[in-house]
Amino acid sequence: MKAVVCTAYGPPEVVKVREVRKPSPGRKDVLIRVRAAALTTSDTRIRGLQYPPRLQLSLRVVVGLRAPRRVMGLVLSGEGESVGTDVTAFKPGDDVFGFDNRFKFGAQAEYACWPASDLLARKPAELSHEEAAAIPYGGLMAMFFLRRAGVRHGQRVAIFGASGANGTSMVQLATRAGAAVTAICSARNCELVHALGAAACVDYTTEDFTEANVAYDVVVDAVGGLKHPPSRARVAKVLAPGGVYVSVDEAMPRFTQADLEELARLGADGSLKPVIDRTYPLDQIAEAHAYVDQGHKRGNVILVV
């Protein structure tokens, strides 16, 4: 089968599509004919080893010393082809979508084996495979960090980096929780974030939101350190008494099967709209990496398998 692999850590050109052996499911796995896979910022950061030096060695130990040793990809949507003997939740022919919760990777390939009980759920019939693959990465991160920040009805919430994969999910889920959301992104994305529910939009290229005369209950950095979020000291100036600042880089998020199933429900009833910037066929994987590397994607980039 065709699969995305990396020949080394490095620029987009190290990513190749190669023939590899089709995986066979263990007793607890579902063998999935992948139809769409997300190309996330995590994939491109792993490929380029874009982590602080103190984390690079641990990443190499987990993922591969000289190159990522596995088929790449954390998020998939596809059709169940066969199931292991212990699997009762799914049957062959079910459309499923999922997130790799165990650093096993393998989503960017024609076939993948996924554990049936760990972040695999039925794809909502209302969504295409491409749309379903655009939900788990940002959706699960958004759920975890909004919960960590304690976002609730009536709060004023500012989301920095509102137009990325995490940001577009956070804007929608925080709005749905009843918060008044100020989205911080560049002007070209203001229309998008308003359509997702943001009450206000601040263009970070012309305005510093930490200089405004407002008091937020919560500020969330949705994009992390590579994109220069404001420091805690600066954010403190716009936090209401007791307000909190949470960054997607500050904790290792924990995701649950219940969260993925909730995202499936929200995707099915239209409460969470998948945001897709571009789709690429698998054989344009290097171009897709180069695009994500630019750091300005809107929502998600999806590989069509």
Ligand SMILES: NC(=O)c1ccc[n+]([C@@H]2O[C@H](COP(=O)([O-])OP(=O)(O)OC[C@H]3O[C@@H](n4cnc5c(N)ncnc54)[C@H](OP(=O)(O)O)[C@@H]3O)[C@@H](O)[C@H]2O)c1
């Ligand atoms: N804690 C963990 O274990 C963990 C796990 C996974 C990911 N993460 C974090 O999540 C990050 C990925 O988030 P993501 O996938 O949502 O990012 P993303 O989709 O790559 O973000 C792209 C968006 O960032 C905006 N942006 C770029 N530069 C900006 C700036 N200087 N200020 C404000 N916005 C800016 C862009 O908008 P414009 O085009 O308008 O600039 C673009 O829409 C990772 O890099 C990592 O930091 C953490």
